[in-house]
Amino acid sequence: ETGVTQTPRHLVMGMTNKKSLKCEQHLGHNAMYWYKQSAKKPLELMFVYNFKEQTENNSVPSRFSPECPNSSHLFLHLHTLQPEDSALYLCASSDTRASPEAFFGQGTRLTVV
Amino acid sequence: QKEVEQDPGPLSVPEGAIVSLNCTYSNSAFQYFMWYRQYSRKGPELLMYTYSSGNKEDGRFTAQVDKSSKYISLFIRDSQPSDSATYLCATDTGRRALTFGSGTRLQVQP
Numbered sequence: 492e493t494g495v496t497q498t499p500r501h502l503v504m505g506m507t508n509k510k511s512l513k514c515e516q517h518l519g520h521n522a523m524y525w526y527k528q529s530a531k532k533p534l535e536l537m538f539v540y541n542f543k544e545q546t547e548n549n550s551v552p553s554r555f556s557p558e559c560p561n562s563s564h565l566f567l568h569l570h571t572l573q574p575e576d577s578a579l580y581l582c583a584s585s586d587t588r589a590s591p592e593a594f595f596g597q598g599t600r601l602t603v604v
Numbered sequence: 605q606k607e608v609e610q611d612p613g614p615l616s617v618p619e620g621a622i623v624s625l626n627c628t629y630s631n632s633a634f635q636y637f638m639w640y641r642q643y644s645r646k647g648p649e650l651l652m653y654t655y656s657s658g659n660k661e662d663g664r665f666t667a668q669v670d671k672s673s674k675y676i677s678l679f680i681r682d683s684q685p686s687d688s689a690t691y692l693c694a695t696d697t698g699r700r701a702l703t704f705g706s707g708t709r710l711q712v713q714p
Binding site for chain 2: 493495534539541581587590591592593594
């Protein structure tokens with residue numbers, strides 16, 4: 492295990508549903524990230540939180556809403572998604588003071604129907 | 605143009621072969637160069653990273669960066685079936701926000 496835990500592992504939701512993805516890290520890191528991984532496309536950085544403050548939002552549609560209540564927990568709130576939002580959503584954490592290495596969770600496989 | 609280009613493969617080699625995986629990048633500001641390995645249904649895990657140009661070796665794995673040609677390589681010696689995975693190159697300007705290639709799927713045949 493990497494020390495980064497994501498739940499749920501799989502999620503199927505309708506376009507009108509509201510759901511949340513959860514990420515927890517036990518590594519004492521100061522930064523947390525959400526990435527989107529679609530088939531045959533590079534991992535896309537969505538959001539970055541450093542010491543609980545959002546430092547980056549890569550033009551992500553407002554139907555994705557991140558929340559970082561403390562440096563160990565990160566949420567991604569989802570509402571009125573589209574089928575093209577179906578993907579693997581990966582959470583990562585890093586200690587930005589130490590090294591560029593990001594530790595990834597196992598991801599949530601999201602299917603929007 | 606993508607910031608990091610990577611041949612998606614798949615690349616199939618016999619066990620024991622030397623594997624060469626490559627990426628090119630366009631942003632001169634990139635300082636850190638990483639290789640991640642991703643098994644099916646798992647998140648990526650870091651294999652190794654280098655800072656600026658040069659080589660780095662870790663067991664059967666060697667990472668090479670040539671900043672003059674903006675070329676990143678990973679060599680795997682004596683490849684094993686357990687090396688079968690998708691290999692992702694990634695770069696960082698120092699902002700700690702990684703830019704990834706699309707990944708190369710490697711299959712090592714026993």
